[in-house]
Amino acid sequence: MIYRTNEYLGYPDRISVPAGESVSFQLSSKRPKVKIEVLRLRCGDVDANGPGFKYEVMASNIDGEHACRDQPIRPGSNGIIEHDGVLVPSGDHWCFGAYVHPTRIADNAKAVMGNWCEASARGYALELDEQGCPVLVLGQSTGAPARFTLDVKLRQRVWAFVSCTLDLAQRSATLSVVVPADGVRPVVARSKSFVLPQALALDSGLPFLIAAHHRNDERKYTSHFDGKIEAPRIFARPLDAEALRTLDCQPRTGATHAGLVAFWDFSDGISSLSVKDLSPNCLHGSLRQLPRRGVTGFHWSGSVHDWRLSPHEYAAIHFHSDDIYDCGWQTTCTLDVPVGWRSGVYALRLTPAGDAPESDCESYVTFFVTPSRTSRRADLVIVASVATYLAYANSALRLYQVHFETLMEHVLWLPQDDVFMQENPEIGQSTYDCHVDGSGRAYSSWLRPILNMRPRGYWFNLINDTHILDWLEEKGIDYDLITDVELDREGARALAPYRVMMTPTHPEYFSFNMMNAVMAYQNAGGRHISMGGNAFYWRCGFHPAAPAALEVRRGMAGTRTWESEPGEVHLAGTGEPGSLWRHSGFAPQKLVGVGFSAMINDTCGYYLRTVDSQDARAAFIFEGVGRDEKLGDFGFRYNGAVGSEIDRYDLELGTPPHALRIATSEGLGAGALPTPEEFRTVVDGLDGTQNALVRADMVFFETANGGAVFATGSITFGMSLGHNNYDNNISAIALNVVNRFLDPAPFVIPAHDQRAETASIRGESHD
Numbered sequence: 019m020i021y022r023t024n025e026y027l028g029y030p031d032r033i034s035v036p037a038g039e040s041v042s043f044q045l046s047s048k049r050p051k052v053k054i055e056v057l058r059l060r061c062g063d064v065d066a067n068g069p070g071f072k073y074e075v076m077a078s079n080i081d082g083e084h085a086c087r088d089q090p091i092r093p094g095s096n097g098i099i100e101h102d103g104v105l106v107p108s109g110d111h112w113c114f115g116a117y118v119h120p121t122r123i124a125d126n127a128k129a130v131m132g133n134w135c136e137a138s139a140r141g142y143a144l145e146l147d148e149q150g151c152p153v154l155v156l157g158q159s160t161g162a163p164a165r166f167t168l169d170v171k172l173r174q175r176v177w178a179f180v181s182c183t184l185d186l187a188q189r190s191a192t193l194s195v196v197v198p199a200d201g202v203r204p205v206v207a208r209s210k211s212f213v214l215p216q217a218l219a220l221d222s223g224l225p226f227l228i229a230a231h232h233r234n235d236e237r238k239y240t241s242h243f244d245g246k247i248e249a250p251r252i253f254a255r256p257l258d259a260e261a262l263r264t265l266d267c268q269p270r271t272g273a274t275h276a277g278l279v280a281f282w283d284f285s286d287g288i289s290s291l292s293v294k295d296l297s298p299n300c301l302h303g304s305l306r307q308l309p310r311r312g313v314t315g316f317h318w319s320g321s322v323h324d325w326r327l328s329p330h331e332y333a334a335i336h337f338h339s340d341d342i343y344d345c346g347w348q349t350t351c352t353l354d355v356p357v358g359w360r361s362g363v364y365a366l367r368l369t370p371a372g373d374a375p376e377s378d379c380e381s382y383v384t385f386f387v388t389p390s391r392t393s394r395r396a397d398l399v400i401v402a403s404v405a406t407y408l409a410y411a412n413s414a415l416r417l418y419q420v421h422f423e424t425l426m427e428h429v430l431w432l433p434q435d436d437v438f439m440q441e442n443p444e445i446g447q448s449t450y451d452c453h454v455d456g457s458g459r460a461y462s463s464w465l466r467p468i469l470n471m472r473p474r475g476y477w478f479n480l481i482n483d484t485h486i487l488d489w490l491e492e493k494g495i496d497y498d499l500i501t502d503v504e505l506d507r508e509g510a511r512a513l514a515p516y517r518v519m520m521t522p523t524h525p526e527y528f529s530f531n532m533m534n535a536v537m538a539y540q541n542a543g544g545r546h547i548s549m550g551g552n553a554f555y556w557r558c559g560f561h562p563a564a565p566a567a568l569e570v571r572r573g574m575a576g577t578r579t580w581e582s583e584p585g586e587v588h589l590a591g592t593g594e595p596g597s598l599w600r601h602s603g604f605a606p607q608k609l610v611g612v613g614f615s616a617m618i619n620d621t622c623g624y625y626l627r628t629v630d631s632q633d634a635r636a637a638f639i640f641e642g643v644g645r646d647e648k649l650g651d652f653g654f655r656y657n658g659a660v661g662s663e664i665d666r667y668d669l670e671l672g673t674p675p676h677a678l679r680i681a682t683s684e685g686l687g688a689g690a691l692p693t694p695e696e697f698r699t700v701v702d703g704l705d706g707t708q709n710a711l712v713r714a715d716m717v718f719f720e721t722a723n724g725g726a727v728f729a730t731g732s733i734t735f736g737m738s739l740g741h742n743n744y745d746n747n748i749s750a751i752a753l754n755v756v757n758r759f760l761d762p763a764p765f766v767i768p769a770h771d772q773r774a775e776t777a778s779i780r781g782e783s784h785d
């Protein structure tokens with residue numbers, strides 16, 4: 019049966035909620051009513067060939083039918099300045115302009131600055147038309163607007179200064195563009211004067227906007243600019259284009275520029291959603307839908323790559339017509355989570371209201387319940403990978419990446435959700451996708467519907483992770499669940515109540531706070547079971563001014579579908595570099611002993627035990643498992659416990675010297691390819707049939723204060739747990755590890771390795 023999964027859409031106001039607190043849901047549908055029930059998911063995978071879709075229906079205060087409305091999504095970022103009429107042209111002269119760096123000139127006009135309202139045809143604005151020519155738009159009290167065009171086409175990705183001078187006394191206007199010299203290209207300057215009509219209507223009665231026009235008087239916007247804008251400015255005195263462009267508006271105490279009305283300095287407050295006005299009028303503004311800051315501006319010299327070192331060189335904002343942070347929908351219902359609910363993965367199930375059943379119509383909105391502030395804690399905690407779920411949220415790679423079929427080596431097929439995303443691009447895509455102007459998407463938020471983070475959606479990440487929950491439930495292992503959002507907000511405190519933490523199949527994206535929290539937990543004696551692959555790979559951050567948004571910068575290396583522009587690797591929210599953790603000196607091997615090695619695009623493999631597996635320290639791991647068994651030559655969907663993305667032991671990258679490499683992969687083929695950072699030049703023999711670095715390693719080592727780490731090194735390990743009704747060697751190994759890690763008896767770092775490491779640090783030697 020093909021299910022209609024998008025008749026109802028929705029999102030929570032908070033992605034995780036402690037039991038005993040409340041979470042609100044914003045839902046949308048063309049249907050007037052919706053039936054709601056709350057499920058606690060054990061396995062969210064609806065594929066009948068696997069463990070099956072397993073859940074518990076939870077009685078709640080929102081059970082039953084609710085009124086539902088059709089709530090639109092309005093993407094597109096812009097700046098908003100409230101001005102009480104100060105920014106309405108007055109007096110004899112009015113000059114305004116800005117640096118622009120258009121990244122997409124197509125389809126329709128793109129607003130630069132002004133208070134123009136399309137519905138009322140009042141106000142004024144500077145824009146670029148569909149050819150890239152500067153246009154002055156002026157309202158007339160007699161009806162249709164006056165539009166004046168300078169016949170100079172701006173080029174995409176080239177800085178230009180566009181401006182306009184209004185001489186209201188003489189009824190004239192001059193529209194100008196200056197393209198400063200760059201490299202061997204000389205300066206270009208053009209201008210044209212026009213006669214103004216008599217009956218102007220320059221006051222729309224609405225806020226002043228940067229990078230958009232008002233659609234109407236209801237805070238709806240249109241004509242969103244795609245590209246960078248820097249230093250918009252307004253003067254109430256006559257200035258020619260070059261004087262307006264080069265005027266230095268850095269204020270000095272007691273000395274302001276005559277006629278200065280506003281000068282917005284985007285280099286001030288880069289980590290915020292505010293824009294600062296340097297003029298005495300203090301016409302500060304706010305940013306809508308999270309445009310990208312921390313981007314190179316007109317004055318970028320190339321001598322710095324961190325905006326914190328020279329903010330003046332990053333005085334631009336990159337606006338996109340398809341930016342989306344918060345849909346801003348009205349609340350449909352608020353769930354009061356009972357204090358007695360178990361933590362876990364939860365979902366609203368949304369189905370049609372009424373008596374007539376529609377068995378093929380259901381949708382889900384996923385959220386997470388964490389333990390209450392006062393509840394008794396289990397000894398084991400699962401850390402759900404929300405940052406990774408967000409990074410992949412609404413991934414459209416199958417639609418728009420031209421190499422997808424070659425990469426995956428199979429014919430492209432489109433599920434219903436992909437078709438829906440293609441028809442409704444306003445829903446926003448993942449950080450693996452690009453904006454309409456070709457620039458990579460740096461932000462992803464949970465304040466919008468996420469189609470691939472729910473049952474009956476695409477199974478990667480969250481749905482795979484629920485196979486581990488299903489296995490824990492099957493084996494009767496008590497656990498709590500928190501998310502990495504709690505790690506980011508609370509640090510090591512979030513893990514302190516637990517003896518053992520478990521990270522699931524693909525915890526790829528980790529912030530500074532999250533990495534430090536896990537390392538601090540391990541160093542304090544906490545035990546860590548890393549059940550996945552491609553773990554702790556990308557350095558990312560939650561934006562402090564937009565806490566529901568994950569920010570990603572791709573850097574210049576790593577497995578990536580787009581690359582950061584030169585000088586734009588550092589996160590706007592925190593300033594830290596946003597590339598691989600490996601490039602910050604904290605490769606995953608330092609944390610869990612293994613790090614990303616390769617992607618598997620064809621045949622999955624299995625593990626074979628190594629000599630290290632016979633070490634007495636690892637004996638507990640292989641109880642009931644034969645020395646020569648193939649470990650995981652089976653698995654749901656992937657057909658092997660070594661697959662998708664795999665991690666490798668590497669002493670040079672930080673694997674502890676006393677770590678045991680207890681099993682390593684076999685059976686990988688030509689479709690197993692190393693990550694780009696694993697080779698410096700393209701040579702023969704890179705694939706899994708010839709390259710010894712293309713492998714998955716299973717690792718165990720002890721840590722300080724009685725702790726230990728076990729890492730599987732493979733995403734698909736968790737998908738093998740349920741094979742043969744949970745009776746298999748992968749399940750046995752995992753159960754052995756969990757039971758021993760839950761045992762309070764301390765682990766001990768081998769004394770010989772402690773002496774050897776100390777001697778190495780001191781430059782000594784020991785026989």
